Amino acid sequence: KNEVEQSPQNLTAQEGEFITINCSYSVGISALHWLQQHPGGGIVSLFMLSSGKKKHGRLIATINIQEKHSSLHITASHPRDSAVYICAVMNYGGSQGNLIFGKGTKLSVKP
Amino acid sequence: KAGVTQTPRYLIKTRGQQVTLSCSPISGHRSVSWYQQTPGQGLQFLFEYFSETQRNKGNFPGRFSGRQFSNSRSEMNVSTLELGDSALYLCASSLDLSGADTQYFGPGTRLTVL
Numbered sequence: 168k169n170e171v172e173q174s175p176q177n178l179t180a181q182e183g184e185f186i187t188i189n190c191s192y193s194v195g196i197s198a199l200h201w202l203q204q205h206p207g208g209g210i211v212s213l214f215m216l217s218s219g220k221k222k223h224g225r226l227i228a229t230i231n232i233q234e235k236h237s238s239l240h241i242t243a244s245h246p247r248d249s250a251v252y253i254c255a256v257m258n259y260g261g262s263q264g265n266l267i268f269g270k271g272t273k274l275s276v277k278p
Numbered sequence: 279k280a281g282v283t284q285t286p287r288y289l290i291k292t293r294g295q296q297v298t299l300s301c302s303p304i305s306g307h308r309s310v311s312w313y314q315q316t317p318g319q320g321l322q323f324l325f326e327y328f329s330e331t332q333r334n335k336g337n338f339p340g341r342f343s344g345r346q347f348s349n350s351r352s353e354m355n356v357s358t359l360e361l362g363d364s365a366l367y368l369c370a371s372s373l374d375l376s377g378a379d380t381q382y383f384g385p386g387t388r389l390t391v392l
Binding site for chain 2: 271
């Protein structure tokens, strides 16, 4: 079982829809990141959070440390939101590795 | 402020060769992390350098190595290339150690091993 699981793997939405992407993890963490990767490879860091909720424009990220779960919400989705969204956790206490990544959620927003 | 730059952007090598990839972080950033991305494994952490010292290493063989210079620029080297090393190699920089700070990613170097 992967240490970071994302769902769904693929998501198709109509423009304007409210979107939720989920991330569950099984390790102890010091922080969780949400990343966005557009075709061509470029990665942008959207959020880094260790508790509660953060909002930036139409994007909202939440984390529940007790349940080891985070969600990324996109309100009023737009075709330019089409990308792969990756959840990554910063594990603490381990000697191997740093960020542990989920497999990503491929989002396609149709006009 | 210029972003993270990586050179070269594309590279084709043959099995057994070695390769060196370069990463220039955002000015003032002291941490550089390297990642490998493949369709099968997704993104995986390679190593992190901070103030010229390797601070953490992922689960990769010793053929993968790196270093960081006094100006924070970093290089990674892969020796004795294998077909499975074909991947997108990304570096990311941050002001502080990556565990405490937002990382800014470069565009990546796409390595193809024939």
